Amino acid sequence: MTTTQKTADLPAAKSADSAGTPLLQVKDLHVEFHTRDGVVKAINGVNYSVDSGxxxxxxxxxxxxxxxxxQAIMGILDMPPGRIPSGEILYRGQDMLTMSGEERRKIRGRKIAMIFQDALSSLxxxxxxxxxxxxxxxxHQGLSKKDAKAKAIELMDRVRIPAAKERVNDYPHQFSGGMRQRIMIAMALALEPDLIIADEPTTALDVTVQAQVMDLLAExxxxxxMGLILITHDLGVVADVADKIAVMxxxxxxxxxxxxxxxxxxxxPYTKxxxxxxxxxxxxxxELYAIKGLPPNMARVPAGCAFNPRCDRAQDICRTEVPALHPVTEQDGTTLVGRGSxxxxxKETIHG
Amino acid sequence: MGRYVARRLLQMIPVFIGVTLLVFLMMYALPGDPVRALYGDQTIDPAQIAAIKADLGLDLPLWQQYWNYLMGLPQGDFGEQIATGLPVGEVIARALPITARLALLAFIIIVIVGIGLGMVAGLNAGRWPDTVVLFVTLIFISVPVFVLGYIYQYVFSNTLNWTSPLVTDSENLGELLMPAFVLASLSLAYVARLTRSSVAENRRADYMRTAIAKGLPQRRVLSVHLLRNSMIPVVTFLGVDIGTLMAGAVVTEGIFNINGIGSELFTALFRREGSTVVGLVTLIVIIYLAISLLVDLLYAVLDPRIRYA
Structure with missing residues (x-):
């Protein structure tokens, strides 16, 4: 099996910061987990970047x-069993993986904040x-207990929790699902970070509340x-909010x-x-369409393109060679900015 | 909340009556005669024994003895010891502070050492500190108290000469320290293991991940977010345990010659001193009930999801 590890260079989707460096850039990140059954390679060379706004x-x-x-970006991976054998995570051009624990802690919450999926268990x-x-x-700011509480009320107002003043001393289980997720959002927003990572922020909510929470987050x-990394499996949520998409x-x-x-x-073909x-x-x-088969077991990823057992288009080459992220062009060869597959x-998938 | 406490306090009345009655009946059912026992092997005129019994009210029917006992209680009259002639109330008043000191000392050891060891083990679950703690606590759990007591005496008094083997002055905390450690050993092991499993489980909880993602320092993550959640099952155990400690430790008090509740109870049982046993057992039951109520209330403070109506 030949592996094409290298990812072809892609033209940047948006011009980067004024300084030229993106807010956050993940470069060829690898993450593996050492378990009793062997090494599970969870991430194999991921690249992406996000700019402010x-x-x-x-x-x-x-x-x-x-x-x-x-989790690797936030530095909240369980290590061990997790390990980052190679790759860089650049925050404003600085590699966070080489920083000291204390430096990273100061970035967490203050510069990069995270919203988790299940607000009930995450609070x-x-x-x-x-x-x-x-x-x-x-x-992070050394405020007194009293001032911090006043700020907390302000934040709860910010994310439009009714009667914030009366509810500030309530406990998470006393709030509804949507309100709890608003509290998660408020917590992430507290110090006005540069980047927010939202890990399936609306998955646990019902549809009407989903829309409210997404609108609030976008607003x-x-x-x-802020830069926003929105992790989701819901294509409906993405369409309204995202600027660009990375399919994993x-x-x-x-x-x-x-x-x-x-x-x-x-x-x-997978996106399709x-x-x-x-x-x-x-x-x-x-009949409803479904991709046949199941996602692969990460301990036994198929050789070649991992998607080949489920793909209609699979040929022999797909079973032997891992495809690199090719820049996608128009039929006449004009580059499509920010596109890769x-x-x-x-070519056959997009044009044929 | 107020109604809950009131209900719990009212519930104590039938428990109180039930326990005293039960102990009364059991003492009556036991073979042996406390008055006859006073004279050992001497031959004695049965008329004299009958006179003493009549004087103490022991010739009355059982229900009447029980009634008289209950009626005496509100006036603080717990009856009299037959052998010594001392009022039972006085015996309790002398023994209780000794047991309380010992229990408190043991309790402090349990809390500090037990929770400390449990934290260390839980945070290192699966690694060597965890294995060491599990091994040591297993020894504490499996070795009987009297063996442990003699080992402590041998090592710390006879060999190292750090402290006296017997307690000569029950107000000397230094002397009480070794018995307190012996008394604490078993519960300490349970607390350490409970804390360990609780910490090991909560360490993986989602809210812990959130706390780290908030950029909180390690110290704060552990002390504020982890410890409080992990203490909920431990507090239940500690509550029951402080009751057990206060009830006196017959074996530990025996080994170290401490005249607390445990040794008084043992002597009274031995001499068939009905009123003393009833008094002591009732006291122990009341302590148990009061502490379990306190623990239940503390529960609601620790875990706001619990509400009492």
Missing amino acids: ETLAVLGESGSGKSVTA NPVLSVGYQLGEMFRV LQREYN YAGRIVETAPVHELYKRPAH GLLDSIPRLDHKGS ACHFW
Whole structure:
């Protein structure tokens, strides 16, 4: 098996910061877990970048490594069993993986904050929400208990929790799911970070609340001009909010594209499959499409392209050679900015 | 909350009556005669024994003896010891502070050492500190108290000469330290193991990940976010345990010659001193009930998800 580890250079989707360095850049990141059954390679060379005010959506099934990438950025991977054998995570050009623990701690929460999926289990059940919000100010800014509480109330107002003043001493279990997620968002926003990583922020919520929470998040992001990495498996959520999308499969990025182009013309069979499996009203009565098979076991990833056992287009080359992330071009060879596809047959997928 | 406490306090009344009655009946059912026992092997006129019994009210029917006992309680009259003639109330008043000092000392050792060891083991679950703690606590759990007591005496008094083997002055905390350690050993091992499993489990909780993601210093993550959640099961055990400690430790008090509740109870049982046994057992039951109520209330403070109505 020959492996094409190297990822071809892609033109940047947006011009980078004024300084030329993106806010956050993940370069050829590898993460593996050492378990009793052997080494599980969860992330195999992921590259992406986010600028201020930009939203990157990371899309993929469970187990594709999207959350692990986020945890590696936050520095909250369990190590051991986790290990980062190679790669760089650059925050404003500085590699966070080589920083001391204390330096990283100071970035966490203050510069890069994270919103977790299940707000009920992610909030401490025995501490009041006011305390948990106020803790950010007390630890990072040295505010007094009283001032921190006032700030916490302000934050709760910010994320539009009704009667914030009365509810500041309530505990997480006393809030509804949507309100709890707002508290998570408020906590992430507390110190007005440069970047927020939202790991499936709306998955645990019902649909009406999902929209409210996403709108709130998008609005606050615009207001503070933050970068946002939105991790999700919900294509509906992505379309409205994201600027660009990275689709992950089995620990690799298989396609990157600006959001609308991806929906219009997917350049990877996996993306195409994902888009086709969205139920559509105008196809009522016909059978729902599903990608056949299951995501691979990360301890035994198929040789070649990891998607080959589930792919309609798979040829012999797919079973032997790992495809690099090719730059995607128009039929006449004009480059499509920010587009890439890790498929040997991307041309056929997008144009044929 | 207030109603809950009131209900719990009212529940104590039937428990109190039930326990005293039960102990009364059991003492009556035991073979042997406390008055006859006073005279050992001497031959004595049965009329004299009958006179003493009549004087102490022991010739009355059982229900009447029980009634008289209950009626005496509100006036602080716990009856009299037959052998010594001392009021039982006085015996308790003398023994209780000794046991309380010993229990408190043991309790402090349990809390500090037990929770400390448990934290260390739980945070290093699966690595060598964990193995060491599990091994040591296993020894404490499996070796009986009297063996442990003699080992301590041999090592710390006879060999190292750090402290006296017997307690000569029950107000000397230094002398009480070794018995307290012996008394604490078993519970300390349980507390360490409980804390360990609780910490090891909560360490992986989502809220811990959040706490780290917030950029909190390690110290704060552990002391504020981890410890408080991990203490919930431990507090239950500690509550029951402080009751056990206060009930006196017959074996430990025996080994170290401490005249606390445990040794008084043992002597009274031996001499068939009904009123003393009833008094001591009732006291122990009340201590148990009060502490379990306190623990239940403390529970709600530790875990706001628990509410009492």
